[in-house]
Amino acid sequence: MSSDAPPPLGERISGLFEPAQLMIWAMSHYFRVCTEAVFQKGQVLAPLLQTGRLRDEAFGRFWIEFSSTPARTAAIEPNSEDEANNAPVGSSALIPPLLKTASGVVLDIGPGTGTQMPLLRSPAIKAIYGAEPCAGLHAELRKKAASEGLAEKYTILPCGVAAAELVPALADVGVDVDSGGVFDTILCVRVLCSVPEMERTVRELYRLLKPGGRLLITEHVVNPWRTAKGSLAGRLAQAVYQFLGWSWYIGDCHLDRDTEKVLRVAAEGDGGWESMQLDRCFEWSAMPYLSGTLVKKSG
Template sequence: MSSDAPPPLHERVLGLFEPTLLLVMAISHYIQVCIEAIKRGEILAPITQTAKLRDEAFARFWIAFTTSRPGPPPPTNEPTQIQPSSLIPPLLKTASGIVLDIGPGTGSQMPLLKSPAIRAIYGAEPCTGLHKALHSKAVAEGLGTKYHILPCSVAPSELLPALDATDTGVTDSHKANGDGIFDTIICVRVLCSVPELDRTMRELYALLRPGGKVLVMEHVVNPWRTAKGSMAARIAQGVYQILGWSFFIGDCCLDRDVEGALRGAADGDGGWESVAIERWMGWSALPHISGVLIKKSK
């Protein structure tokens, strides 16, 4: 049995330092990559090739992080604190049709995308250092022909040409009639790093077919102004940002209003048909939301 009731005070205090471990891990990978570049004779690389080194360091960090995470705890009748990862399986089992998988990383959630209701999956992953692991995962899960890796962000100016390059014809109707492309858009721990999120979500909404859905499980800015939020956790988020969280962890932003951007994406169309979002771990520096937003059918 899982619960989202706040844990004891000492656990909440320790939870404020949870991002510290991730930040230290990411910094260590970045330093190692810089050292390797200097040893190769690229002495100025940390200054002149910062973007390249950040990409390589983040790829290493993310591979190490996703392969070191423990599995779910054994079943118990005692109430346990909800874990964000436990929210993902019931969410992704509803994916269907043509799927856009935003920022799939190493493909850790790919085993959850094997439903016969899914016709094709397009994984938009701008960090090319993760592509090898992502491709290997697709092959291992039997999705080698169904999963298409796109070396781009989800900004339509990059996404649409990358979709065209797959030669699958997935954009034909969109180019001819302005129709939507995707039946499902998956956002799992990725919208924190998407540039110009408000505009990007509005543009992605336009690529969603009528009746299509967005499946979301994201960490968000702490709702410290609400009863379930925490001012201490909100301050901690700001401190981590100052310490370089976004720089070392793939442009991730701890204090981003992801939920606001998701809800506002449909404002120009009269709003979503339905929004079912739940909030979790409001006491922590890594609070989450999860749920489904469905576009109006025509």
Template sequence: MACTWKDRLSSYLEPIEPLSSAAKAFFSKLWLSIRADGLGAFTRLADVRAAAVASWFRGPSEQFIEFEVRAGVPDLVASARGIVLELGPGTGHQLRRYDAAAVTFVYGVEPNRHFAPDVAHAVAQAGLQDKYELIPCGVEDSEALARRGITEGTLDTVLSIQVLCSVPQPEAVVRELYRLLKPGGQLIFWEHRRSSDATTAVVQGLWNWLWALGIGGCTLNRDLKKMLREAGEWENLDSLQSDDAPQSLLPRTWGRLVKKS
């Protein structure tokens, strides 16, 4: 079915609602912080923003879980095996999707401390208390990872579900993930990326500064395929799948990339 200008206009205006709710979450957290700390709240805006992001993500969580189910994300997560590093578990809603018999241990790397209670609850709900550790840092903190034995060539699986859009220095992060994987290890991901439609790509760029500010650093137009291709050699780079509705500001690409042995 052809994409009409009405389809495009409707899609191009979709960021308004999530940005509005994200702004409400931020100002709500800021007001609570001002009431508690007075003007000192303005010296810790980064933490206020992190708290607001966590609060905002809890809001649409159930609807987004349903969307992921329709998109096949549970099957991707269930293919994780061995020693797993999950990037940015957030509220922890992927934990229910692991095959507990197939994973040896899961490390969740989450720099936003405000998600910790959500993850703890999700771990208990999934029955993974003996197989899960939340590491309060970013994946670029190699010292924190090394203290857990996560060094070059030690991971069987890296899982990234809509996280590479928001990590700082994404090219370096993807190279680091490649380095940590064992030969034959797998990168499982479902991520949004820059549109291949020229008009939509321009609109992504116009929205991007405000979107990144409001949605926890999320970037609409990263060149995901280029980052993956340049990270290192994969056995099956041509196996990636994509949905590419020309008007979508959040087109997804997903797959299981295997590090070349």
């Protein structure tokens, strides 16, 4: 179901341009990293021959700055900060009630710098494994785990979510997935937009869930412009940002993924999910969200 009403026209128009701020911010970091490589380190051909390394470094710097500056984060999300009481609203408000339900052995996909870690201090959580492929974020992630008292529970996996990387990384820390599901909870917060081969990745995540395990998601998705609450202008804005290089500068993020369809298909082999409780929000914008809980069948 859809859980929000469109704001006034002026705010909707403004919202179509808000992702541009994020893109320009990320671009500035990439050009700065390239400039440093050429003029400070003498790596003249690095922008041509080492684009992967430079992109990783630039995105790491950008994400550290982005995730540690709430006021600037608020500027690029629809209504994301209530200045009167500092309570998160907009897409930020979707996250706390969801993550506070996490329990058991948890897989945290793409934790970044650990901004969601304060929501994972429940004694119901036995262990947390954070799969973060961007090495430039690991130091901040470790620091956050220590500051939140989770250093003993939190294990960083230096890998992406693809099984070819994730399974060996889990084995290296003593987690055997050959027998099937090992996680009680899997967290996907603003991450499925950037994983490679999303359909295959979600199927692999489904396999890693224990029977009765829960997948908790908060993801921006393709604008459902053909529906009553969707927006053709929002969908066109998404296409423009993609064309201008959104994925290149924003860590392979995609604005146009039909995440709900992929999630449904992942469980088809078992006759579907036991339950899917999903809300769709901000369908009028260039960054509509899908948020909720999916439960794997117990048997």
